[in-house]
Amino acid sequence: xxxLEFMINTISLGSLYALLSLGLVLVFGIxxxxxxxxxxxxxxxxxxxxxxxxxxxxxxxxxxxxxxxAAILTSYLSELAAFRxxxxxxxxxxxxxxxxxxxxxxxxxxxxxSPRARAVPLPPIFSQTVNIYGAVTPVRNLLIIGTTIxxxxxxxxxxxxxxxxxxxxxxxxxxxTTRLMGVPANLVISAAFVISxxxxxxxxxxxxxxxxxxxxxxxxxxxxxxxxATVVGGMHSPxxxxxxxxxxxxxxxxxxxxxxxxxxxxxxxFMFVIVVxxxxxxxxxxxxxxxxxxxxG
Amino acid sequence: xxxxxxxxxxxxRRVGRLAAIMCAMLVLGLxxxxxxxxxxxxxxxxxxEIIIGTALCQTGIQAPLDEPQLRGVQLAVDELNANGGILxxxxxxxxxxxxxxxxxxxxxxxxxxxxxxxxxxxxxxFDFGGPASREAQKAGLVGISxxxxxxxxxxxxxxDLQFTMSMWNTTMGAVSAEYAYNTLGxxxxxxxxxxFIDYTKSLSKYFIxxxxxxxxxxxxxxxxxxxxxDVSAQLARIKALPEKPDFIYISSYMPDLGLMIxxxxxxxxxxxxxxxxxxxxxxxxGALGAQYGSDVYYDTHCFFxxxxxxxxxxxxxxxxxxxxxxxxxxxIMIGYDAMMVLAQSMDKAGTTEGAAxxxxxxxxxxxxxxxxxxxxxxxxxxxxxxxxxxxxxxAGTPKFLGWFIPEKIPAP
Numbered sequence: 221x222x223x224l225e226f227m228i229n230t231i232s233l234g235s236l237y238a239l240l241s242l243g244l245v246l247v248f249g250i251x252x253x254x255x256x257x258x259x260x261x262x263x264x265x266x267x268x269x270x271x272x273x274x275x276x277x278x279x280x281x282x283x284x285x286x287x288x289x290a291a292i293l294t295s296y297l298s299e300l301a302a303f304r305x306x307x308x309x310x311x312x313x314x315x316x317x318x319x320x321x322x323x324x325x326x327x328x329x330x331x332x333x334s335p336r337a338r339a340v341p342l343p344p345i346f347s348q349t350v351n352i353y354g355a356v357t358p359v360r361n362l363l364i365i366g367t368t369i370x371x372x373x374x375x376x377x378x379x380x381x382x383x384x385x386x387x388x389x390x391x392x393x394x395x396x397t398t399r400l401m402g403v404p405a406n407l408v409i410s411a412a413f414v415i416s417x418x419x420x421x422x423x424x425x426x427x428x429x430x431x432x433x434x435x436x437x438x439x440x441x442x443x444x445x446x447x448x449a450t451v452v453g454g455m456h457s458p459x460x461x462x463x464x465x466x467x468x469x470x471x472x473x474x475x476x477x478x479x480x481x482x483x484x485x486x487x488x489x490f491m492f493v494i495v496v497x498x499x500x501x502x503x504x505x506x507x508x509x510x511x512x513x514x515x516x517g
Numbered sequence: 518x519x520x521x522x523x524x525x526x527x528x529x530r531r532v533g534r535l536a537a538i539m540c541a542m543l544v545l546g547l548x549x550x551x552x553x554x555x556x557x558x559x560x561x562x563x564x565x566e567i568i569i570g571t572a573l574c575q576t577g578i579q580a581p582l583d584e585p586q587l588r589g590v591q592l593a594v595d596e597l598n599a600n601g602g603i604l605x606x607x608x609x610x611x612x613x614x615x616x617x618x619x620x621x622x623x624x625x626x627x628x629x630x631x632x633x634x635x636x637x638x639x640x641x642x643f644d645f646g647g648p649a650s651r652e653a654q655k656a657g658l659v660g661i662s663x664x665x666x667x668x669x670x671x672x673x674x675x676x677d678l679q680f681t682m683s684m685w686n687t688t689m690g691a692v693s694a695e696y697a698y699n700t701l702g703x704x705x706x707x708x709x710x711x712x713f714i715d716y717t718k719s720l721s722k723y724f725i726x727x728x729x730x731x732x733x734x735x736x737x738x739x740x741x742x743x744x745x746x747d748v749s750a751q752l753a754r755i756k757a758l759p760e761k762p763d764f765i766y767i768s769s770y771m772p773d774l775g776l777m778i779x780x781x782x783x784x785x786x787x788x789x790x791x792x793x794x795x796x797x798x799x800x801x802x803g804a805l806g807a808q809y810g811s812d813v814y815y816d817t818h819c820f821f822x823x824x825x826x827x828x829x830x831x832x833x834x835x836x837x838x839x840x841x842x843x844x845x846x847x848x849i850m851i852g853y854d855a856m857m858v859l860a861q862s863m864d865k866a867g868t869t870e871g872a873a874x875x876x877x878x879x880x881x882x883x884x885x886x887x888x889x890x891x892x893x894x895x896x897x898x899x900x901x902x903x904x905x906x907x908x909x910x911x912a913g914t915p916k917f918l919g920w921f922i923p924e925k926i927p928a929p
Contacts, residue, residue: 476749
């Protein structure tokens with residue numbers, strides 16, 4: 221039964237990582253910006269959950285809505301206030317700006333709330349476990365799988381069936397040409413940030429759901445995971461991000477099980493070695509996607 | 518030609534005058550800071566205020582520990598000043614941010630010495646607090662860390678004027694080992710050690726030494742690294758054990774500690790979990806909640822009740838009065854106590870001079886909110902002899918089990 225437990229763990233972990241990576245890749249596709257403030261959207265989403273539960277005493281569905289909205293709003297506002305003014309500058313300017321946004325948000329929370337972790341009261345379903353043919357697993361793990369499947373379906377419908385989706389796909393392929401066709405740049409970029417924030421918000425619920433607490437540096441680990449997963453999967457297509465997320469989850473769990481206890485501290489080192497190998501041998505990632513170098517400006 | 522010459526010389530003169538003024542200002546400035554430094558190092562009872570400096574980290578990864586301590590220190594300073602200060606003088610608190618960077622902590626401490634601090638309150642970990650204590654030692658000042666629990670924190674490694682308020686990990690590890698073996702009757706343990714910082718590593722080390730000494734068995738010594746956010750590997754190993762341990766000792770801290778205990782419980786591991794003062798955190802109790810917050814034991818510095826700490830209600834009232842909320846961590850109280858120890862010792866020594874104050878600290882038994890405290894002399898490392906408060910979590914609510922002094926403390 222270890223195998224079934226392993227499979228559920230791997231698929232649920234992969235689902236979470238796929239959502240995380242997808243949010244990072246959507247913005248990268250259009251702006252060619254690796255947004256290092258992405259983890260902070262997730263962190264703010266967590267504080268959204270915390271405040272709606274402790275201050276507003278909101279029911280669980282309102283908590284979820286509030287947390288996701290907090291992440292979306294933060295993402296959108298950071299685009300408006302920080303990224304838009306430097307959009308036509310160098311790629312480095314954008315990158316440094318994303319670090320600035322990250323540091324700003326972390327310290328804002330540290331000063332305004334507390335440097336200490338806060339407990340996030342979760343809906344009871346997040347603390348329940350089920351027994352599937354002998355494999356004990358938290359219900360949360362099944363929820364994340366279901367959520368990820370729905371999000372992926374909705375997102376691909378949006379991308380394939382709507383004008384906005386078409387514009388976004390076109391923009392991530394050839395941005396200048398797309399603009400020449402009359403697609404407003406601000407709209408497409410804002411939309412990318414909003415969806416990125418939405419994905420951060422949804423991931424936030426499940427990420428926070430594991431520890432039931434949030435602190436100012438909650439966003440660091442998920443950002444790193446999303447970054448590695450997209451490098452492995454491919455930075456140039458949403459499909460690559462999803463594949464990367466699942467591959468990362470699988471590698472992580474396989475290493476966890478197979479590495480001897482004395483080596484477990486080096487699990488991250490093994491992960492990084494794999495990333496370096498990918499960069500050397502297949503820099504475009506598992507899924508190649510529209511591999512272009514053009515960026516806005 | 519001549520015009521430009523005269524212009525040049527005029528400019529030169531002007532530059533000369535400017536330089537002279539700047540020199541004068543510099544000399545004046547030096548004299549002023551020199552004076553300020555003098556009142557500090559002298560421990561002179563001249564001047565109308567006593568400066569206490571803190572190099573606590575208000576930002577960065579140490580902030581969760583240090584920032585609440587600073588709140589406690591401020592509360593103590595307010596109380597002291599309302600009651601006549603130290604040696605009849607008002608206390609002025611200078612709090613500079615150590616920024617969770619050992620180099621910055623050292624520089625900030627140097628600045629505090631220059632500002633005329635009579636003593637320095639240092640960050641709460643050997644790696645972060647050490648640099649401040651070394652600067653204090655160099656300047657002949659007492660340095661005191663409210664919560665550094667490493668046995669390295671004392672006179673042996675840092676100098677004969679340096680102290681920590683916290684029980685060392687030797688005591689913290691021993692108390693939980695003895696409680697588990699003697700009181701709870703447990704005989705075997707699975708240990709998970711967070712290898713990210715010195716605190717967690719040395720805590721496990723002394724726990725294991727004492728537990729084995731008592732006759733207990735350590736089934737396995739596992740590791741975890743703060744920030745990994747996943748315990749599936751450890752979980753799989755525990756599940757694969759042919760014989761389940763009586764309990765699990767986890768030496769880690771928030772935020773990952775909550776995730777670790779939750780994951781174990783979610784996956785059906787029901788053995789009791791035992792640990793140290795990092796468990797004394799409402800964020801952990803909340804994260805475990807009523808469902809998973811049982812069968813958890815830890816030893817810590819104090820317990821927020823009149824039963825454990827007589828006079829607590831009065832302290833609580835003054836804290837609420839100043840900050841408008843409830844204290845959320847023992848770090849506040851231990852910061853308060855650190856300031857009070859300095860005040861009592863300076864009053865008793867009749868001076869703020871480092872060596873005299875340190876002498877008093879070595880020979881006095883203090884009765885504090887966080888328990889009775891007696892330091893050993895400099896030759897034996899300024900080891901703090903302090904009782905630990907043993908606490909049990911029941912459905913996410915902490916319950917005080919009593920004060921414990923270990924029968925035997927492992928050698929550092």
